[in-house]
Amino acid sequence: MPEEGKVIRINKWDQVTVRNSLDDTVKEILNKKIGWNEYHSLFDGRLLISFIAVCFSSFAAAWHYIVSFEEVKPVLIVCSVGYFVTVGILQLYQWYVEKGCFYQAIENDGKVKRSWKWSSEMKSYDDKYMLTASYSQDNRFAQGNNTKSISAYITEDGEIVKRLLEVEIEKLYKDLLRNE
Incomplete structure (x- = not known):
């Protein structure tokens, strides 16, 4: 996983590296910014x-x-x-x-307990990164996704812009909770 404050540079033409690097950055954001602990059952x-x-x-x-x-x-x-x-x-x-799930967490704020799964998808020869988040709570289930070009998160030099990815993750998270 990338270290905090370290600039991540990748070959933006290598689709597997791009997807894995974006997935790792999403994990880091969820662990550090939202404060979840990863759950490894899958x-x-x-x-x-x-x-x-x-x-x-x-x-x-x-x-x-x-x-x-x-x-x-x-x-x-x-x-x-x-x-x-x-x-x-x-x-x-x-x-x-697994269905492409790269991150699982359990959110427990004292009142409710939600089980979260985050997955991603990039089709071959496509620049679209689809991030999907889903949670289950008791007998409720919600799922949402965000599809954007990788150019929204990666600069011309191949540097991942965490701030932009963080905004999208928070938006997806809040949208899912708003539908409760």
């Missing part, structure tokens, strides 16, 4: 699924080291199939559960 799920896949491959490699190939063939088949099924589950988890 990422913990991804790590658990990845750990299971690595266990399959590690067990197969260790077993193959101990036993000859003819005796280990059924174990290798089971572990290989298990690994690829687990990786498939990981991909489905990222598509349908």
